[in-house]
Each structure stands twice: as C-alpha cells, then as structure tokens.
Amino acid sequence: MRDGEIVLGPGKAMLLEFIRETGSIAAAGRKMGMSYKRAWQLVETMNRVFREPLVESSRGGADHGGARLTKAGETALSHYSSLMRVSSDVGADDLDAIARMLA
Amino acid sequence: MRDGEIVLGPGKAMLLEFIRETGSIAAAGRKMGMSYKRAWQLVETMNRVFREPLVESSRGGADHGGARLTKAGETALSHYSSLMRVSSDVGADDLDAIARMLA
Numbered sequence: 001m002r003d004g005e006i007v008l009g010p011g012k013a014m015l016l017e018f019i020r021e022t023g024s025i026a027a028a029g030r031k032m033g034m035s036y037k038r039a040w041q042l043v044e045t046m047n048r049v050f051r052e053p054l055v056e057s058s059r060g061g062a063d064h065g066g067a068r069l070t071k072a073g074e075t076a077l078s079h080y081s082s083l084m085r086v087s088s089d090v091g092a093d094d095l096d097a098i099a100r101m102l103a
Numbered sequence: 104m105r106d107g108e109i110v111l112g113p114g115k116a117m118l119l120e121f122i123r124e125t126g127s128i129a130a131a132g133r134k135m136g137m138s139y140k141r142a143w144q145l146v147e148t149m150n151r152v153f154r155e156p157l158v159e160s161s162r163g164g165a166d167h168g169g170a171r172l173t174k175a176g177e178t179a180l181s182h183y184s185s186l187m188r189v190s191s192d193v194g195a196d197d198l199d200a201i202a203r204m205l206a
Contacts, residue, residue, distance in 0.1 A: 008201060051206045076204055083197040087190040094186035098111060101179055103154045 007049055013080045015042055016073060019055055025067045043067075050076065110152055116183045118145055119176060122158055128170045146170075153179065 011032070018028030029039025047053035054073035058066050069077065088095075114135070121131030132142025150156035157176035161169050172180065191198075 007205065049206055050204050052204070072204060076201055079197040079200045083194045083201075086193045086197075090189045090193045091186040094182040094189070097182045098179055098186075101153050101155070101175060102110065103152055 008046070008076060008080055012042055012046055013077060013084075015039060016046075016054065016069060016077045019043075019067050020069050020074075020077075023066055023068060025055070025057060026065065028067075111149070111179060111183055115145055115149055116180060116187075118142060119149075119157065119172060119180045122146075122170050123172050123177075123180075126169050126171060128158070128160060131170075 014032060015028055015034075018031045019025055022028050022031070025039050025043055026036050029036055032039075034042075043055045043057070047055060050072060052072040053070055054076055055067055056070050056073075057068075117135060118131055118137075121134045122128055125131050125134070128142050128146055129139050132139055135142075137145075146158045146160070150158060153175060155175040156173055157179055158170055159173050159176075160171075
C-alpha cells in the first residue's frame with residue numbers, strides 16, 4: 001500500500017461494488033475512470049491486507065477476465081456500507097447545522 | 104477554495120482548535136507543521152465560505168498577531184466535533200469488524 005493509504009475507503013468500496021455489478025475488474029475500473037493497472041493494484045492491495053482475499057478473479061478460462069467478490073469481500077463491503085449509512089444518519093443534524101452557517 | 108476542498112474537515116478543525124488554544128494563527132499553523140501562509144489561507148477560506156467569519160484576528164495593536172474564534176467559529180467547531188464523536192461511536196462495531204478481518 002502507498003503510505004497513508006487506508007485499508008478500505010470510498011474508492012476501494014466503490015471498486016468492490018462495481019466488480020460485483022460488472023463481474024470484471026477492468027470494467028469496474030473503467031466506470032471509475034481508473035486505468036486497468038490501477039484497478040488491479042487496488043484489488044491486489046485489498047487481497048493482501050485482508051486475511052482472506054476480497055476479490056476472486058480468473059484470467060483465461062471460459063469467463064476469462066471474470067471477477068467476483070468472495071464471501072469476505074461481501075462481508076467487508078457490507079460493514080463499510082453500514083458504517084457510512086449510520087455515520088451519515090447520526091451526523092445529519094450537525095452537518096445540517098454547519099451547512100446552514102455557510103454563506 | 105481549491106477544487107474539491109471540503110468546507111470544514113479534520114485539518115481546518117484542528118487549526119481552529121489550535122487557534123483557540125494558542126491565540127495565534129501562526130502558532131496554530133506551526134503546531135501542525137504548516138507554513139504561516141498556508142494557515143492564513145485556510146483561515147481566509149473559512150471566513151469566506153461561512154456567512155460569519157470563524158476567526159477574528161488583529162494585526163498590530165497591543166496583542167499584535169492575536170487571533171481568536173468568533174461565536175460562529177465556536178459553534179461550527181462544536182458541531183464538527185460532535186459529528187466526529189457520534190460518527191465514531193456509532194461506527195465502532197463496523198470498524199472493529201473490518202479490523203478483525205485484516206491480515
């Protein structure tokens with residue numbers, strides 16, 4: 001991982017969601033305007049820092065280039081989504097208060 | 104503001120806290136390893152994007168270079184701190200779950 005990079009943030013979570021949706025790391029990266037290389041790097045990083053890989057991919061074979069989330073990938077993504085949801089719910093009043101103070 | 108810069112994030116909030124603590128924009132910036140110029144820029148940005156300035160400063164005079172938070176500054180900082188506190192409380196279980204999945 002790059003220095004200071006976070007284990008699972010908005011970019012990686014979105015990449016996981018798009019991999020689930022498209023069944024392809026390349027296609028998921030494209031949806032985010034990300035190079036194929038960068039998308040692969042992010043997946044490799046996640047697979048390394050988590051005890052079990054979050055993404056399973058097959059290069060070649062019938063579904064060549066296919067990728068899908070593992071059970072660990074689904075679990076990690078679901079905790080991340082839950083974290084975002086509850087944080088924004090609970091912080092809504094404070095966020096609104098700050099927004100109302102803006103020029 | 105720079106493109107994509109957020110109105111009030113961890114950096115600006117910490118700067119506000121240090122300004123309150125030190126009574127000086129320069130000293131607050133120094134505590135964050137920030138140039139005098141950058142600290143002033145951040146303060147100017149905050150004072151511009153909020154309807155009322157968050158920081159009041161006097162160049163020259165008896166307390167030359169002194170700075171303090173305005174009432175709006177105290178209010179914004181307090182909403183920001185509250186937001187961080189409740190978000191991390193409520194997200195603790197999901198964060199722990201993700202942390203336990205790491206290698």
